[in-house]
Structures are given as C-alpha cells and as structure tokens.
Amino acid sequence: MTADLFAPLELRETTIPNRVMVSPMCQYSCEDRDGLATDWHLVHLGSRASGGAGVVMTEATAVEARGRISPEDLGIWSDAHTEALAPIAEFVKSQGSVPAIQLAHAGRKASKARPWDGGEPLQPDEGGWETIAPSDQPWPYENGETATAKMEQDDIEDVIDSFRAAAERADEAGFDVAEVHAAHGYLLHEFLSPVTNHRTDDYGGDYEGRSRLVREVTAAVREVWPDDKPVFVRISATDWLPDRESWTVDDSVRLADDLAAAGADLIDVSAGGNDPDPQIPYRGPGYQLPYADRITRERDSGIAVGAVGGISSPEQADALVRNGRADMAIVGREHLRDPYFSLHAAHELDRPEAAEPPIQYRRGF
Numbered sequence: 001m002t003a004d005l006f007a008p009l010e011l012r013e014t015t016i017p018n019r020v021m022v023s024p025m026c027q028y029s030c031e032d033r034d035g036l037a038t039d040w041h042l043v044h045l046g047s048r049a050s051g052g053a054g055v056v057m058t059e060a061t062a063v064e065a066r067g068r069i070s071p072e073d074l075g076i077w078s079d080a081h082t083e084a085l086a087p088i089a090e091f092v093k094s095q096g097s098v099p100a101i102q103l104a105h106a107g108r109k110a111s112k113a114r115p116w117d118g119g120e121p122l123q124p125d126e127g128g129w130e131t132i133a134p135s136d137q138p139w140p141y142e143n144g145e146t147a148t149a150k151m152e153q154d155d156i157e158d159v160i161d162s163f164r165a166a167a168e169r170a171d172e173a174g175f176d177v178a179e180v181h182a183a184h185g186y187l188l189h190e191f192l193s194p195v196t197n198h199r200t201d202d203y204g205g206d207y208e209g210r211s212r213l214v215r216e217v218t219a220a221v222r223e224v225w226p227d228d229k230p231v232f233v234r235i236s237a238t239d240w241l242p243d244r245e246s247w248t249v250d251d252s253v254r255l256a257d258d259l260a261a262a263g264a265d266l267i268d269v270s271a272g273g274n275d276p277d278p279q280i281p282y283r284g285p286g287y288q289l290p291y292a293d294r295i296t297r298e299r300d301s302g303i304a305v306g307a308v309g310g311i312s313s314p315e316q317a318d319a320l321v322r323n324g325r326a327d328m329a330i331v332g333r334e335h336l337r338d339p340y341f342s343l344h345a346a347h348e349l350d351r352p353e354a355a356e357p358p359i360q361y362r363r364g365f
Contacts, residue, residue, distance in 0.1 A: 003019070003321055003322070003327075004019075004318055004321055004322050004349075004351075005018060005019050005020065005314070005317050005318040005321050005322075005329060005345065005349065005351075006018045006019070006346060006349070006351045006354035006355065007019065007321070009054070009304070009327060009328060011230035011265045011266060011304060012227065012228050012229060012230050012265060013227075013228035013229075014098065014176055014177070014228060014229055014230055016054045016055055016098050016328075017054050017096060017097070017098075017355075018052070018053075018054040018342060018354060018355060019054060019317075019321050019327065019328045019329055020052070020053045020054050020055070020317065020328075020329055020331060020341065020342045020345070021053065021054060021055035021056075021057060021100075021306060021328055021329070021330045021331070022045070022048045022053045022055065022056045022057055022330075022331065022332075022335050023057065023308055023330045023331060023332035023335070024057045024058060024059050024060055024102040024179070024181075024234070025059055025332055025333075025335075025336065026059045026060055026069060026070075026073060027040060027041065027044060027059055027074075028070050028072040028073065028114040028115070028116075029041065029072060030071075030072045030073060030074060030075075033071035033072060033127065034075075035062060035065065035068065035073065035074055035075025035076075035077070035081060036075070036080060036081060036084040037074060037081070037084040037085050037088055038084075041058070041074065041088055042087060042088050042091065045058065045088055045091075045092060045099075046088065046091045046092060046095070047339040048097075048335055048339050049091065049092040049094075049095035049096070049097035049099075050095050050339070050340075050357070050358050050361070051335075051338075051339040051340035051341060051342055051343055052096075052097075052340065052341075052342030052343040052345075052346065052355035052356075052357070053097055053331075053335070053341070053342045054097060054098060054328075054342070055097065055098045055100050055177060055328075056092045056097045056098070056099060056100060057100040057101070057102055057177070057179060058074060058085075058088075058100065058101045058102055059073070059074055059102065060073065060074070060102050060104035060106070060181055060186070061073075061074040061075060061076045061085075061101055061102055061103060061104060061166070061170075062074065062075040062076070062077065062104055062105065062106070063075075063076065063077060063103055063104065063105055063159075063162040063163050063165070063166040064077050064105065064158075064159075064162045065077060065129075066110060066111075066129055066130070066131070066132065067104065067105035067106050067107070067110060067162070067187065068106060068110055068111075069106045069109060069110055069112055069186075070111075070112050070113060070114050071122070071127050072114055073106075076101070076103070076166045076169050076170060076173075077162065077165075077166065079169070081169065082169040082170075082172050082173045083173075085101070085170075085173040085175075086172075086173040086174055089101075089173050089174035089175050089176075090174055093174065093176070095358065098176045098177055099174060099175045099176055099177070100175060100176065100177035100178070100179060100232070101170045101173075101175045101177070101178055101179065102179040102181050102234065103163055103166045103167060103170065103178060103179065103180055103181060103221065104181035104186060105159060105162070105163075105181070105186060105187040105188070106131075106186045106187065107131065107132060107133045107134075107185075107186050107187030107188075107189075107190045108131045108132070108133035108137070108138055108139045108148045108185075108187075108190060108196070109131075109139050109185055109186055110129070110131045111128040111129050111130075111131050113126075121138075121139075130147045130148070130149055131147070131148045131149070132148070132149050132150075132151050132155055132187070133148050133149070133150065133151065133187065133190050133196065134150070134151060134190050134191045134196060134197040134198070134199050134203065134204065135150055135196060135197060135198040135199065136148055136149060136150040137196065137198070139185070139276075140276045150199075153201075156203060156213065159187070159213075159217070160213075160216055160217055160220050161220075163180065163217045163220055163221055164220040164221065164223065164224055167220075167221040167224050167225050168224050171224070171225060171226060171229070176229050176230075177229065177230055177231075177232055178221055178225050178229070178231050178232070179231070179232035179233065179234055179268060180214070180217055180218050180221055180231065180232070180233045180234070180264075181234050182214045182217075182233055182234060182235050182236075183234045183235050183236040183268075183270045183271075183273060184234075184236055184270065184272065184273030184274075185236070185272075185273035185274035185275070186273070188213060188214045188217060189235070189236055189247070189273065189274055190274065191203060191210055191211075191212075191213045191214065192210050192211055192214060192235075192247050192251070192255070193210070193239055193246055193247040193274050194210065194245045194246060194247070195239055195241060195244060195245070195246050195247070195274055195275060196274060197210050207251060207254065211251075211255055211258060214233070214255075214259070215258055215259065215262045216262075218231065218233055218259050218262040218263055218264050219262040219263055221263070222262065222263025222264070223263075225263075230265035230266060231263055231264050231265055231266075232264065232265065232266045232267070232268050232306070233259050233264045233266075233267055233268065234267075234268035234269075234270055235252055235255060235256075235267060235268070235269060235270065236252075236270055236271050236272055236273055236274065237249050237252040237269050237270070237271050237288070237291035237292075237295070238252070238271050238272070238291065239272065239274045239275060239278065240271060240272045240275075240278035240279050240280050240281075241274075241275055241278060241279060242279060243279070246274075247274070249291055249294055249295075252269070252291065252295060253294065253295055253298045253299070256295050256299050256301070256303055256305070257299060257300050257301040257303065259303070260299075260301035260302075260303040261301070264303060265303065265304060266303065266304040266305065266306055266327070266328065267295060267303055267304070267305050267306065268306045268308065268330060269288065269291050269292040269295055269305060269306060269307060269308065269326070270288060270308050270309060271288045271291055271309065283310075284310060285310045285311075285312060285313075285316060286307075286309065286310050286311060286316060286320070287309050287310045288307065288308060288309030288310065289307050289309065289310075289311075289320060289325060289326070292305050292306065292307035292308075292320075292325065292326040293307070293325040293326065296324065296325060296326055296327070304327040304328065305326045305327050305328070306326060306327065306328035306329075306330045307320055307325065307326035307328070307329060307330060308330035308331075308332065311329050311330070311331050311332075311334065312331075312333070312334045313334075314341075314344065314345030314348045314349050315348075315349070316329075317329035317331065317345065318345070318349055340357070342355050343355050343356075343357050343365065347365065352365070
C-alpha cells in the first residue's frame with residue numbers, strides 16, 4: 001500500500017495532484033451543431049476543477065465532423081474549436097487540476113439524436129450523415145435505415161491523420177493529457193472486436209490485425225504530443241458477450257502492453273458498449289474494477305491503470321488505490337451529483353490539506 005487517493009501521480013514530467021479523474025461524460029450541449037465549446041462546458045468542467053479533481057477530462061471530442069455521436073457533441077477538427085476550448089483548459093489549470101481531452105470517433109454509433117431527444121439514428125432530412133465502420137454493419141442491428149459504409153484504406157488513413165491533427169490542436173489549446181477513445185463500441189473499439197470487425201485485410205482477422213488501428217492512432221498521437229505530457233487510452237476490457245467470439249479481458253491485458261509500446265502512459269479501463277444486449281454479470285459498486293485489477297496485476301510494461309465504473313464513495317476510491325488494484329479512480333456519475341467530490345473526499349478521509357477549496361469557498365469547508 002504505497003499510495004492513497006491523494007498521493008500525486010507522476011506520468012512523464014506531468015504531476016497529477018491526486019488520483020481522482022473526472023470521467024469523460026457527453027453533455028450534448030454544443031449550440032448550432034457546430035461542435036464548438038460553450039459556457040456550459042466551461043462551467044461544467046471548471047466546477048469539477050474547483051472541486052479538487054486531479055484530472056478533469058472533456059467529453060468525447062470528435063476528431064472529425066462525421067465522428068460525432070450527436071450533432072451537439074464537442075469537436076476539435078478546426079482552429080475555431082481550438083480557440084473555443086482554450087479558455088476551458090486555462091481555467092481548469094488555474095484551479096490546480098490537469099486539463100485533459102478525450103479524442104474520439106464514434107464510427108457506426110455516430111449520427112444519433114441526443115438521449116433526451118430519443119437517441120435514434122438521424123436521417124439526412126434531420127441533419128444525419130453516413131457513418132463509417134470497419135464493416136458495413138449498422139448500429140443498432142435491426143435498424144437498416146442509417147447507412148454505414150465499410151472503410152477503405154483512404155478512410156483509415158484519414159482517421160489516423162484526424163487523430164494526429166486533433167492532438168496538435170489539443171496541445172495548442174493548452175491540454176496536458178490526451179486520451180484516445182477506444183471503448184464503448186465507437187470506431188476504434190469496432191476495429192478491435194470480432195463482433196464488429198469482419199475485415200480480411202491488414203486491419204482485420206486476428207488480434208494483430210484488429211488492434212492495428214488503435215496502435216497506429218496511439219502512435220500518431222504520441223508522435224505529435226509533447227514528450228513531457230502523458231497519453232491515455234480508454235478501452236472496453238470486454239464486450240460482455242461470453243457466448244460469442246468477441247473482445248475479452250485476455251485481449252485487453254495484451255493490448256495494454258502493446259499500447260504502452262506505442263506510447264501510451266495510462267490505460268483507462270471501462271467495458272461494454274459494442275452490442276445492444278450485453279451480458280453484464282454484475283451491476284453494483286465497482287462493477288468494472290476486476291478488469292482494471294487484472295490488467296494492473298498482469299501488465300508487463302508497468303503502464304499506469306485507471307479504474308472506472310460504479311465508484312461512488314471516497315472510501316471505495318481510496319481503497320482501490322491503496323490496495324494496488326489501479327493507479328487512478330475515474331469517477332463519472334458521482335461527479336454529476338457532486339462536483340466537489342474530491343474536496344469532500346479529502347475531508348472524509350481526514351486529508352483536508354490534500355485538496356483545498358478555492359479561497360472564495362473555504363468558509364464553507
């Protein structure tokens with residue numbers, strides 16, 4: 001037990017002040033469907049930084065327009081997006097947190113209405129667009145109305161270039177962590193899993209072929225990302241489809257070390273999202289923690305590991321770090337309920353000196 005929730009984490013030359021990260025959570029709140037960050041994003045992310053989180057991560061931020069989940073998602077495919085995001089990174093940093101951005105492409109799960117608008121595939125007359133994927137199988141399977149195009153080699157190269165360019169813009173905007181989104185059934189996860197990747201070329205077939213794109217994207221991001229700043233990769237450790245040939249925890253253990261070789265510094269371990277009917281064995285506190293725990297125990301590279309999923313109490317978050325099950329607690333929904341989760345955790349764990357509130361708020365603590 002060499003660390004606790006409020007021990008700093010050193011990744012490259014970046015010091016993360018504690019082991020709490022705000023999980024990337026879509027806000028579906030861009031105005032005019034232009035992917036530009038708004039005051040909502042500034043207040044949403046800024047308040048979690050004021051709340052003491054060590055890392056504050058943006059929602060999935062599309063590297064190209066067709067990579068958005070919904071038209072209201074954040075984007076980073078132009079200089080205008082860089083300019084809109086820069087004040088957010090600056091404010092997060094001013095609060096002592098590390099500003100982070102998740103670089104994403106939704107693949108076949110793009111072009112959807114927002115959840116509170118039904119979440120259904122958008123048709124062209126509703127502002128929808130053709131999606132791309134490793135194979136031409138749309139999501140969800142029973143809905144054949146939304147076109148999904150199988151990616152050609154040019155499409156693959158365009159996606160890699162888009163991630164590379166997005167990383168350059170993210171650095172210019174002032175972010176200190178770039179995370180590659182390869183989870184939850186979005187494009188890079190679609191390539192990883194035999195459930196969605198039916199290709200027979202160099203980007204399909206066996207593990208080596210199916211993992212090629214995420215390794216190349218990670219390497220492309222690392223190539224342009226400053227050497228002193230870490231790169232994270234979010235993965236789904238399992239498809240939760242034990243009765244089918246699918247992506248498994250065994251694959252994820254192997255992938256973690258392969259991504260370390262490609263330049264990643266932390267694996268953000270989530271699960272599922274690649275099928276509308278997963279067989280989840282358990283839903284409860286820390287329900288995904290066993291996957292992070294296993295990668296932590298079996299990694300050969302020493303890559304850092306973050307655990308996400310059902311982390312809702314300071315004691316739970318602290319224990320997973322103290323017991324060496326993961327290097328970071330990644331907290332999502334609890335941060336929606338309590339933007340000041342880290343400050344409250346510091347007091348509950350008798351570590352008030354480890355996470356001080358802004359001076360304007362100290363009389364409340």
